[in-house]
Amino acid sequence: MNYLLCFALSIITFSCSQADEKFCVCIKTSDSLNRLSEKVLRDEKYNLSAIEEGKKMKARKKKACAAYENMLGEEMLELKINCK
Numbered sequence: 001m002n003y004l005l006c007f008a009l010s011i012i013t014f015s016c017s018q019a020d021e022k023f024c025v026c027i028k029t030s031d032s033l034n035r036l037s038e039k040v041l042r043d044e045k046y047n048l049s050a051i052e053e054g055k056k057m058k059a060r061k062k063k064a065c066a067a068y069e070n071m072l073g074e075e076m077l078e079l080k081i082n083c084k
Contacts (some may be wrong), residue, residue, distance in 0.1 A: 019082035020079050023076075026065040028078055029057065029061045036053060040054065
């Protein structure tokens with residue numbers, strides 16, 4: 001009986017600590033868009049190709065993050081902890 005309880009608890013712990021890969025892609029895409037935006041705002045990379053790249057990244061971010069748009073900040077922070 002104790003074996004089953006320990007097994008069940010370990011499964012729950014393991015599943016809770018797994019990263020949500022789709023969320024991690026959303027975070028990575030958002031970070032990339034933020035870095036590009038910073039460069040453009042600092043005039044380090046302000047040209048037509050940077051603007052086009054930014055538009056494409058924004059579309060990728062919107063697609064990658066669509067499932068998480070209405071998620072609360074606390075939930076997002078918990079998911080972000082497991083992303084590397």
